[in-house]
Amino acid sequence: MSVPSLVHARLPALRAVLPARHSGDVDVLQVPVPHLRTVLSFLRDDADVACDHLVDITVVDHGPAAPAGAGRAGPRFLLVILLSSRSHGTRVRVESALDDAEPTYPTLTTLWPGALLAERELWDLFGVVADGHPSLRRVVLPEGATGHPGRVNDAPGRSPWPPRGGSGGGAHGDGARDGGSR
């Protein structure tokens, strides 16, 4: 039985809101953010799925909405979570559309501690917030850097480095989100 079939069979209440497809040899589940934690916990803990390995977590940025009539069809930020099962030798891709203005999802660090750095990078480069992350700080940019240079509409060539001798700041100058105690 495929992973989407198992999810639909064992989480019947979510069947209607969890479209699934097969892409190449990978099962793809599209999960709304409010159900993300339930589905991911199932994928990790169900013995027939046993996705014990978080391969990666990242985001695809399709850019800001264009003026009416010329805009993209889907959401701006697509969260992509890559999982694999060492025991079953399978791979699963979970996709979640995030809110354009407030891209947020529940942290995966409580399920897979290996998400620690990847989620910091998501915040650092894309401004995507892993709610509940124990230490959501910049990781590849210095504290005090401005903006999120992974976003496709971030000014090309703009230096994200804080001005020498200053403390950073500016519109996005929040080196650590809420002091890292979320």
Next chain:
Amino acid sequence: MRSILEHLPHVLLPDPARESDDPGVPRDPLEDDLVRPAAEEDLARSAARGRRSPLARHVLHVVEPVDGALPLCARARLSVEGVRVTDAHFDTGFLHQGLERRAVGLAVDDVAVWRLVGRAEPPPLPQLALSLALERLAGVTAPERARALRGVVVDLVAVQEALYVLGDTALRAPRLRRAARALVHDVDALLQGVVEGDTLAATGGLRRDLHADERTALLRLLPAAERGLARLELAELADLAGVGLLPCAIARSAGVDGFVGRAGGLADDTPCDQAFEGSAPGEGQATGCAHARLRTRLADAALALQRVATTLRELPDGPVRRAEFTIPAGIAHAVVRGPSGSWSVLVAVEQGRLQRLRLRPPEVATIAALPRALDGVALDDVAAVVASFGLRMTALDR
């Protein structure tokens, strides 16, 4: 403590007052004194007496370069009691070079990872993972000859990385360190013989074939490398046995695989598109300590060289690249299991161009697991334990 300072001249001792007043806030790099002799002396005396002093509570150990505000460094903040580590926090330095961002908009048939960061040499594993991800999206596989040569590349990278790790770890064994570093040059020559230029930067196979005379030259060089590897003895590092333990359960939950996982007894079976076939842990090998990691590395390297020789002798004939095909829009990812763990690459393609390139090196998982391995480790052993993980921080460039 003194041995760390002797072996790692780049050790940086922060101002303890500023550290305690506002921990975690970086200082202006221009204000940094790279080495403070007085602080160093105080720290050494404090550690020798086994006492805890305000100065001895925080040691910032910067692995090249010395200035914490420059790119490509890792930082460990250690809390110590006497001479033992009681708590460790690992962090990256400032690594952003815009690599992934610069890839957005590139045509999918012309993406060379190293050109994005302006390097002369190709990083083989992410480049290979990128090709595999695009092939997965297109629904094609590379010809048999190309797959065999890709396997040779992964194996040679394994040998090269094993030698780097051994050279970095053998702080107290200068003879071993010299031998490992000398051998690196031989293996570099082998690797460059296969992946010269942009050989790997091709979807559907390789950009260029390995000619018969090149194969002959490689086969002539291999025995010397095999003999050099066989001469490396780990007896000089026996005091690392039982040190820097990474429990299997921690490795698993952090997502660690590769030699670090196997040295702790973790079955290395992450599903991969192109897997490095490492050695199975021998009896008493899967203890998860620094010495076990080195033993596993060397066993892997010996196996890898054997496979390279076999593959080159029995290299299948035929083309090295698929004929024309198109890469449709969509998202795909591929995993290449290298010697240090899995490289994952995700691509999102729209209208023949990259919308997103995501490179995830194995170091992301290793760094998350590292603090546990340092728990209770004597300060004198910290550098060797960290080195035994084989972190290549350049892999984390973004």
